[in-house]
Amino acid sequence: MKVAVAGLGYVGLSVAALLARHHDVVGVDVVPSKVEIVNAGRSPIQDSELDQALSSGALSLRATCDSADGYADADWIVIAAPTNYDTTTNFFDTSAVEAVVEAARAVNQGATIVIKSTVPVGYTARLREQLGDRNILFSPEFLREGKALYDNLHPSRIVVGCDAEDAAQKAKADEFAALLAEGAEDEDVPTLVMGSTEAEAVKLFANTYLALRVSYFNELDTYAASKGLDARKVIEGVCLDPRVGSHYNNPSFGYGGYCLPKDTKQLLANYEDVPQSLVGAIVEANRVRKNFVADEVMDRVMRIVFEEGRAPLVGVYRLTMKSGSDNFRASSIQGIMRRLQEHRVPMLVFEPTFDGGSYFGHEVTHDLDELKNRCDVIVANRWNGELADVQDKVYTRDLFGRD
Ligand SMILES: NC(=O)c1ccc[n+]([C@@H]2O[C@H](COP(=O)([O-])OP(=O)(O)OC[C@H]3O[C@@H](n4cnc5c(N)ncnc54)[C@H](O)[C@@H]3O)[C@@H](O)[C@H]2O)c1
Numbered sequence: 001m002k003v004a005v006a007g008l009g010y011v012g013l014s015v016a017a018l019l020a021r022h023h024d025v026v027g028v029d030v031v032p033s034k035v036e037i038v039n040a041g042r043s044p045i046q047d048s049e050l051d052q053a054l055s056s057g058a059l060s061l062r063a064t065c066d067s068a069d070g071y072a073d074a075d076w077i078v079i080a081a082p083t084n085y086d087t088t089t090n091f092f093d094t095s096a097v098e099a100v101v102e103a104a105r106a107v108n109q110g111a112t113i114v115i116k117s118t119v120p121v122g123y124t125a126r127l128r129e130q131l132g133d134r135n136i137l138f139s140p141e142f143l144r145e146g147k148a149l150y151d152n153l154h155p156s157r158i159v160v161g162c163d164a165e166d167a168a169q170k171a172k173a174d175e176f177a178a179l180l181a182e183g184a185e186d187e188d189v190p191t192l193v194m195g196s197t198e199a200e201a202v203k204l205f206a207n208t209y210l211a212l213r214v215s216y217f218n219e220l221d222t223y224a225a226s227k228g229l230d231a232r233k234v235i236e237g238v239c240l241d242p243r244v245g246s247h248y249n250n251p252s253f254g255y256g257g258y259c260l261p262k263d264t265k266q267l268l269a270n271y272e273d274v275p276q277s278l279v280g281a282i283v284e285a286n287r288v289r290k291n292f293v294a295d296e297v298m299d300r301v302m303r304i305v306f307e308e309g310r311a312p313l314v315g316v317y318r319l320t321m322k323s324g325s326d327n328f329r330a331s332s333i334q335g336i337m338r339r340l341q342e343h344r345v346p347m348l349v350f351e352p353t354f355d356g357g358s359y360f361g362h363e364v365t366h367d368l369d370e371l372k373n374r375c376d377v378i379v380a381n382r383w384n385g386e387l388a389d390v391q392d393k394v395y396t397r398d399l400f401g402r403d
Pocket residue numbers: 006007008009010011012028029030031034080081082083096099100116117118119141142143144145258259
């Protein structure tokens with residue numbers, strides 16, 4: 001089977017590597033440096049399993065910037081282009097997905113297109129209708145950044161959406177589900193084939209549930225911190241109920257990363273005239289949490305201003321969302337920085353993976369000792385043992401030392 005994958009980011013590269021275990025895969029990307037890195041047998045993103053797979057020489061995978069070369073003789077064209085949230089339209093910007101469909105159909109009318117990008121509920125059915133093209137499926141992706149290939153090799157589930165009324169499309173959806181299952185290392189992966197609109201809803205409702213859970217424990221922590229309770233003890237007591245579970249319950253500065261903030265907003269936009277209060281509250285809860293965290297940091301800042309008559313320097317320990325992450329997309333600490341910036345608080349950022357000298361006007365250092373020595377307060381979304389000697393300066397809500 002010949003497969004083309006459009007977009008060599010977290011989703012595209014991991015799906016390409018998964019399928020290239022058994023099939024010929026061409027990755028297509030608009031960024032030449034990504035293509036060069038993949039063709040050199042390395043991963044442009046930080047992911048140990050991907051690095052290992054790409055350098056092993058065991059995959060049938062090449063990359064190109066030339067869309068005609070990539071798409072022309074593919075049987076399957078998988079789209080993993082970005083769908084950023086557009087704050088003016090209050091909807092995902094799906095133009096990159098549409099650009100791929102157009103480029104693909106210009107050279108290949110027979111391939112089955114599978115959208116892996118996260119899209120609004122109802123998008124794939126509308127696109128099929130608009131283009132008069134039945135051969136477009138949607139398959140949500142559930143991977144975590146940093147474990148992108150691992151999560152494809154060991155998927156929690158495989159979901160493929162099609163026009164469920166159309167037997168030929170249903171057969172294609174079964175076939176694509178089988179391709180994903182064939183690449184996985186686990187046997188008997190739960191597999192669901194459904195309507196594409198339902199599959200789109202699965203993705204947005206799954207991520208909104210995760211955002212809800214983060215917000216719930218964050219709001220519990222806000223209460224505990226405000227009332228002088230030991231939040232850790234309360235969370236442990238709550239989570240020992242097996243219906244709640246002791247996972248994914250560590251307070252933070254808010255949910256963040258590329259997906260949860262945009263996917264919750266997109267789901268809220270999809271509700272339009274459908275009654276709801278919870279989904280809107282999940283979006284709003286993140287703003288409220290960041291305000292609370294920024295206010296707590298400002299209390300520390302103002303204490304120094306009043307007691308010592310000087311403006312303290314606030315240190316930002318890492319811009320990343322999670323400890324193992326290699327990007328800062330929509331990380332919650334940036335929301336805290338924006339709020340502190342409104343109060344003109346001077347900041348020094350410690351981020352070893354950022355090479356520019358300043359980040360949104362704030363000085364960046366790669367020297368942890370400089371952060372420790374120069375800063376009076378250090379904000380850290382996630383605790384790290386390397387901060388232990390300056391623990392008194394650190395403001396974090398990380399209670400369990402994990403993501
Ligand atoms: N990152 C995640 O954890 C994750 C998880 C599940 C779903 N998703 C969804 O998958 C999609 C992709 O996310 P990602 O994190 O892999 O994004 P990414 O930014 O890491 O990668 C997207 C890639 O697409 C390329 N691209 C842009 N326009 C293109 C075009 N016209 N043709 C070919 N390539 C093009 C970009 O250069 C980039 O390399 C998004 O819709 C996202 O919401 C992401």
